[in-house]
Amino acid sequence: MVETQIASKAAPVRFENVTKKFGRDVIAVDNIDLHVEAGKLVTLLGPSGCGKTTTLRMIAGLEMATSGRILIGAEDVTNLPATDRDVSMVFQSYALFPHMTVLENVSYGLKFSGFNKSETRDRAIAGLDLVGLKGFGERLPSELSGGQQQRVAVARALVLEPQVLLFDEPLSNLDAKLRRQVREDIRAIQQDLGLTVVYVTHDQEEALAVSDEIVVMRNASIAQIGTPRELYDAPVDQFVADFIGEANILPCTIEHVENDLARINVDGYRYELPARGLSSGAAKLAVRPSRLVIGEKDGFQARISKATYVGVRMEYTLEAAFGSMFAVQDDVDAPLEVGSDVTVGFSTKGPVLLPEA
Structure with missing residues (x-):
């Protein structure tokens, strides 16, 4: 031995x-x-x-x-x-x-x-x-x-x-x-x-x-x-957000910052999140596909352009006024139809603000 x-x-x-x-x-x-x-x-x-x-x-x-x-x-x-x-x-x-x-x-x-x-x-x-x-x-x-x-x-x-x-x-x-x-x-x-x-x-x-x-x-x-x-x-910039896993990079406007809490506007949808040192003005938002919530009462408008079944989840491509997004959902038994209009919001632990540049 x-x-x-x-x-x-x-x-x-x-x-x-x-x-x-x-x-x-x-x-x-x-x-x-x-x-x-x-x-x-x-x-x-x-x-x-x-x-x-x-x-x-x-x-x-x-x-x-x-x-x-x-x-x-x-x-x-x-x-x-x-x-x-x-x-x-x-x-x-x-x-x-x-x-x-x-x-x-x-x-x-x-x-x-x-x-x-x-x-x-x-x-x-x-x-x-x-x-x-x-x-x-x-x-x-x-x-x-x-x-x-x-x-x-x-x-x-x-x-x-x-x-x-x-x-x-x-x-x-x-x-x-x-x-x-x-x-x-x-x-x-x-x-x-x-x-x-x-x-x-x-x-x-x-x-x-x-x-x-x-x-x-x-x-x-x-x-x-x-x-x-x-x-x-908490990626520091767009490169890291995009490189570590998948991320949707969305344009947004920071309307107001108080006590490092920012109120942002994404195509009319208002949401509050940590400002991460940013001030009012144009910014970017990194949102993971699993943290886009389709069917929220409050959100921005989008249309489903593609739906793909991959076994354990559904994958969706969404088209909004500002561009395309990628989202995933666990509900594979009731998939959303291509061409349908939906309201999209963010999960509680969802988007992260990034500098515009």
Whole structure:
């Protein structure tokens, strides 16, 4: 029986005014400050080219910062090569050796870490057990499913007991059902071991599901940092509102503000909500599809232009005087008819005010 345990040496990660340039003109990361607490899973989220992967690679030592400081724990690692940093990385492609068994793949990094043959084997077996692959050690990677291969890659990283574990788009090669299962596995392992994890993805749902905190990146800089619920319920601007989940961005007018409570007008429909520091005048309103209420007595007028049944809910496209909206309803037994005129309001915890620009 293997008694070896995988231990956590979780350390915080800090970026202080970090910039990364490629050549003279290409700024991949622009003067960012970031603090990842020890034992937390923080996701870097954003569209292609926003700087999230470059940020991850700078933690790993695969890219060097042009300016600023990077600390892991109390150590300044800014100029340290990857081999001198106590981090492990799980790649999108798994990067398994096809000619080696699963156990040999997991053991590979341990051979260079000062463990004897017996300790190496025990740790590798413990790592496979941890990711639910006990008894799979003698198989080749080609004999495993995509999800199982990804777990092998996670086990290989975990057995090194890194201060920081890095994930670069780890689920992008898996189908939807496997993605959900493997992300739950990764989150469970991270929480059980108290690992510091920095995780890169472009998938908003994935980020919301696994993260303690999400760093939304845009144009080489940080747009907003917050918990999944904070970002979903209180985005700072239109980009974050539109990128984190689905949001309808509606034009509105702030008619009056008192004690940080704003009275707004949306096509004649008046509603009160937190002003979030805004003053009277034109503004934008972010409303999640589930927080548009069709059939309210008080609201603005719209027409149903499309109705789609997707099993657990109905999805509707609505046309109002100011443009189109997307709404969802749980009532699948009495769907609303295309072409019908409806009144649309907001749920109690509904819209969020955003700056006009």
